[in-house]
Every structure is written in structure tokens, then in C-alpha cells.
Amino acid sequence: MEIRDLTPEDLDDVLDIRKRSFGPLAAGDADRWRQAVFPALGEGRYLGAFDGSRLAGAARLRQFTQWWHGKPQPMAGIQGVTINPEDRGRGLGTRLMRAVVERAAALGDAVSALYPATTPLYRSVGYEHAGAQHNVTLPAEALRQIRPSGQVKLRRMGPGDAAELVSVLHRVHAAARSSGPVTWDEGTWSLWLGIEDDFLYLAEDGFVVYRWRGDDLLVDNLVAGSGETARALWSMVGSASSIARNVVAPVAPDDPVLWLLRERSKEEVKQARWMFRVLDVAAAVERRGYPAHVTCDAVVTVEDPLLGGGTWRLEFAGGSCAATAVSEPGVVLSVNAFSALYAGVPTATLRMSGLMSGDERYDEALDTAFAAKPYMLDSF
Known part of the structure; x- marks a missing residue:
């Protein structure tokens, strides 16, 4: 079994493994995935495990900025670790992850993180549970009752706003002394900001990305650097309460929205755990x-x-x-x-x-x- 860098010619085989591991991607999502992963091929950030000429597994090293007590640093985000069903149980995942860790260190990243599908594999190569994505379900009506001052100007945003959005994230996470959040690069944000079914709004010190999911609203990101901007963004999401029953959103464990609600007793919070490794x-x-x-x-x-x-x-x-x-x-x-x-x-x-x-x-x-x-x- 040989582990080497993937090439553009390998992407169809990678998509086949992804389908067998995670389920199929819609046509539009597959095209967007190709655009997102293509730069990684030339940067040594997509590895494949080959049995002769046959692709047996793959793993991608994403480039992130991660914040620790308000200070940013490069971070290798490990994504898309996939092994063909017929190749599982042979220790290939461990071999591939060892190569991924060594590559991340060689590229100059001092830290790495991933969302695990299983703990033992990643612990065996040095990762440990460190934090979570906290997804909270809030009544849309409760968010509508948050009263903004009306002084915060919101505008719609698109792919051309990627640089400004990244700048907002850097300012907000530094001022809040955040630990754990990651920032995508401008190119990736340009792709995400072009998704037609998303609603995208930008303020001077914050932004929100959200969409419909059935009868509920799903927030991808809501970041605010001031109380007034937080009120403006959350109340705007809640303004759909005549149709939407709930809003599902990832938040910090002590996100201000939890203190802006008039009524707060029981909350439904689902945690997606992530693991971390110092390189x-x-x-x-x-x-x-x-x-x-x-x-x-x-x-x-x-x-x-x-x-x-x-x-x-x-x-x-x-x-x-x-x-x-x-x-x-x-x-x-x-x-x-x-x-x-x-x-x-x-x-x-x-x-x-x-x-x-x-x-x-x-x-x-x-x-x-x-x-x-x-x-x-x-x-x-």
C-alpha cells in the first residue's frame, strides 16, 4: 500500500469513496466540492492510499486560522478521512492518519483538529477530545422579541465580501479572546457566499449566514462584535417567526444571545465533539x-x-x-x-x-x- 499526493485525475475515485462512506453529494454540491479541493492538490494537502493504481482511502488537510485566547495561528483541519469498505479493518486508516500528521507538521502547522467519526483511531495518532460545536435550538418567536436599537446597518453580502467578512471575524475573535473558533480562507468564503439558497447579511462588526430547513431556520454562522449588532442579527433571524417555529444555531457556550432571551429555562443543545493535536x-x-x-x-x-x-x-x-x-x-x-x-x-x-x-x-x-x-x- 502506497500513500502519496492526490492529483486531479483521482477526484472521481475520491467522490466514489465519499459516496460509499458518507452518502452521495448532490450535483451542485459535488461541483462546489471540486472547486474547494482543487487548490489543496497542488499544496500537498490531499493524500491518498493506493493499492497499486486503485485508490483505497483518502484524507484532506484544510488550511484554517484558529483562535486561542484571541490570538490566531495556522491550523490543519483534517477532513474527509475515508476508506473503501473493502479495505477497512486492515489498519489502513491508522497508516493514512500517521502520514497526515507527519504532512501537517512538515507544512509548518503547529496544531491540528478534526471532528471524529470514531475516537480510538484518532487517539492512536495523538488527538484528544478538546471542545465542541454547540448547536442550540431556540424558538423563533423568542428571538423576534429581542429588540434592536435600529442603529445597526445590515446589508446583503455575496462572494465579493469575503475579504471584509474575514476581517470582521479576526477583529471579533481577537476582541472576545476566543478559544477554538476557526476562520476559513477568503477563497473558501467566496464559494460559500455564492450559495443561492443562503441568506447572507453583513454589518460593520458582524454577519449572519442562515437558510430554511423544512419549517425551521438553520444558522451556519452568526458572529457579532457588539451587543447592538447581536440584537440586530438575532432579531432579524427571528423575524420569520410567523412561519418558522425554531432556529437551530451553533453558538459559544456563553453566547450573549442566551442572555438576551426574555425567557430561558430548558434548552436543547446538541454537541458535535472535536479533537485536537499539538504537532x-x-x-x-x-x-x-x-x-x-x-x-x-x-x-x-x-x-x-x-x-x-x-x-x-x-x-x-x-x-x-x-x-x-x-x-x-x-x-x-x-x-x-x-x-x-x-x-x-x-x-x-x-x-x-x-x-x-x-x-x-x-x-x-x-x-x-x-x-x-x-x-x-x-x-x-
Whole structure:
């Protein structure tokens, strides 16, 4: 079995595997998928596993920007990991994912994330559960009752607004000190903003993308940098309450809309869990944001059989972290555990799960520095 880069000639076979794994794509969606994946072919971000000339499996590495405590960094989003039904159960998925992790590191990404169809495969190559996409169902009438001031100007947007939309996302996530959300590149947003059945509105510091789904409304994204913009966008979505019964939307765990509702008791929230992996410890901690008031240090040993581990002294100050290789005892973690710690999972949880050992004197410092409530608004 050979693992190599895919070419344009392989895309029909990839679509066939996707159909057998996830179900068929509509004709329009298949065309849009081809447009979206084509750039990845020349960037070394789409790998295939071949049995001779026959494609047996594939996996794509998407280019994202991910935010950690309001600071952006490049992130490899792993998508479309598919194995032919007749090739499953032979360890091919593990071999393919090992190649994907090595490729992501070679491309310079220090962190990676994915939405798992199964946990054991991804844990075996260093990923650990870190956060979720929180999809909440809200009564449309409750959103209609949110009263905006009328001062926020909303306009329809299209493919030509991709650059401005990305700029809004960067400003909002930085100001909110967000952890976990991802930003698509401008080219991908241009494709998404061209979908005819979506309703797209842009404000100076926010936007919304939503559509009908049966008798309900489905929000893809709603991001706001101010209370007034949040009120304007949510109330506009709720203005369809004479027809729509519910609105289903991905939100942050502490999204302001949950406090703007007049009535709030029971909520229906479905979580789509995502997993996270640190690929380069020193680069990942230096690219992350931290609370500006935190000044501390810790020694961590990270064991990574696939990419190689090491021991570092992490020094946190002024919202940044410096990593220096050392040879002294400290906290000991697998790369899975360090990835979870990076995403805000407490040291007590990691120790009780048997994922962390060693010197306990650094636990409070690590909890304080890496504290986070990671979430995503997008799935991939």
C-alpha cells in the first residue's frame, strides 16, 4: 500500500469513496466540492492510499486560522478521512492518519483538529477530545422579541465580501479572546457566499449566514462584535417567526444571545465533539494567546512517539509564552494529554484519567495559563 499526493485525475475515485462512506453529494454540491479541493492538490494537502493504481482511502488537510485566547495561528483541519469498505479493518486508516500528521507538521502547522467519526483511531495518532460545536435550538418567536436599537446597518453580502467578512471575524475573535473558533480562507468564503439558497447579511462588526430547513431556520454562522449588532442579527433571524417555529444555531457556550432571551429555562443543545493535536510543542505554545496578567513557568515533558517529544520550560508573561528545551524533571504528559491541556482541560482531570504524571507543583500554573472554554461555530 502506497500513500502519496492526490492529483486531479483521482477526484472521481475520491467522490466514489465519499459516496460509499458518507452518502452521495448532490450535483451542485459535488461541483462546489471540486472547486474547494482543487487548490489543496497542488499544496500537498490531499493524500491518498493506493493499492497499486486503485485508490483505497483518502484524507484532506484544510488550511484554517484558529483562535486561542484571541490570538490566531495556522491550523490543519483534517477532513474527509475515508476508506473503501473493502479495505477497512486492515489498519489502513491508522497508516493514512500517521502520514497526515507527519504532512501537517512538515507544512509548518503547529496544531491540528478534526471532528471524529470514531475516537480510538484518532487517539492512536495523538488527538484528544478538546471542545465542541454547540448547536442550540431556540424558538423563533423568542428571538423576534429581542429588540434592536435600529442603529445597526445590515446589508446583503455575496462572494465579493469575503475579504471584509474575514476581517470582521479576526477583529471579533481577537476582541472576545476566543478559544477554538476557526476562520476559513477568503477563497473558501467566496464559494460559500455564492450559495443561492443562503441568506447572507453583513454589518460593520458582524454577519449572519442562515437558510430554511423544512419549517425551521438553520444558522451556519452568526458572529457579532457588539451587543447592538447581536440584537440586530438575532432579531432579524427571528423575524420569520410567523412561519418558522425554531432556529437551530451553533453558538459559544456563553453566547450573549442566551442572555438576551426574555425567557430561558430548558434548552436543547446538541454537541458535535472535536479533537485536537499539538504537532510542534514549542511553536504551538509560542503562537497561542494567554491571559495578560499571568506570570509563571512550568517544566513539561511531552511524549510523542510519532513526531518526537521532549522537555521544555514554559515561561508565561504578558500574554505570551516562551519555550526553552531543558533536561530537568517536571510534568509528564502524552501528546494526547498535552493537547487536551493546551485546550483548557484541567490538570486534575488529566491526572485522574491517568494521562498526566510527575511534579505536581506546576499544576496550578498550567491550569491558569491554559484556561479556556474552547468551541467551534463551523464543522468540517
